[in-house]
Amino acid sequence: MQRTPFHSAFRADLLAGRFSTAEPLSESTLTAAYGVSRTPVREALSRLEQEGLITRSARGYRIRSGTPDDVIEIYDVRIALEKAAAEAAAARRTELQVAQLAQLHQHAVAAKDPATARQFNSQWHEVLWAASHNATLRETLTNLVARLRLCDREAIHRDDLADVVVEHAAIMDAIRERDGEAASAAITTHLQRTKQERLDTFARLYSAPPLSPNDLR
Structure with missing residues (x-):
């Protein structure tokens, strides 16, 4: 629709x-x-x-509010679908889409603030989904990631941009070389780490602050 x-x-x-x-x-x-x-x-x-x-x-x-269980469920589905998207992208991507991935990656690396870098990285994933040339995968992943963004509304993530740069580069290399197996493995590594990072954020967000000496009086 x-x-x-x-x-x-x-x-x-x-x-x-x-x-x-x-x-x-x-x-x-x-x-x-x-x-x-x-x-x-x-x-x-x-x-x-x-x-x-x-x-x-x-x-x-x-x-809709997000819980750790929501993050786990959404990520498990996302990983399965984005593995399929990366493998399909390795086989079906165009040279233009490879260039778009590289350009967005460079924009993210050069960004002067984390919010802008994350925006470019989000667009990078959208181009990856488009490169699969599977409209159902693309639409489903778009909706899943939107739900994750709702889970993140109150969260402040740690600075993992250096990890993202390395992981995205590995995924791009596999797609450029049309190596579907390597693309699938690389994106799984990337998403498993970001899944754990989100769960760690929830732990920090909802854990009680440590007691100070004044609290013990």
């Missing part, structure tokens, strides 16, 4: 953290905020529910 302009705009704002997870998403609030009729709002809410980004509540919809 093709996205409507409102669905695309609302989805982007949702993933960017514009809306609070504590507040319900109602048709009336969204029509007023975006200046559109109820029909596109209703259609977008229904589709975002199907995508797993929001859930129904007594007062409308709520943004």
Whole structure:
């Protein structure tokens, strides 16, 4: 199903953290905020529910929250699908897509702040999915990663960009050489590490702070 302009705009704002997870998403609030009729709002809410980004509540919809179990489940599926995408990309990629991967990789390396680097790295994965020339894989991975972004809303990740640079380079080398087995193995290594990094972030986010000497008095 093709996205409507409102669905695309609302989805982007949702993933960017514009809306609070504590507040319900109602048709009336969204029509007023975006200046559109109820029909596109209703259609977008229904589709975002199907995508797993929001859930129904007594007062409308709520943004889906993420737990460590959600991260594990999503990542397990993502790893299986992105392995298939990388292997297919090694066989089907065009020279233009190889050049796009290399360019985004260089932009990420040259980025002056982590947020910009992560944005380029996200785009890098999207080009990889496109290079598989499998529309179902691409759409499913897009939705899975969107759900992971919701899990990350409150998280502050450690600086793992140096690891990403090395891992992405290995994946690119395999795709450039049309080595599907190596591409599959390299992306598995990359995603297993980022899965653990997200779980470590949850552990830091929800663990109790250590007691200070004053707390023991």
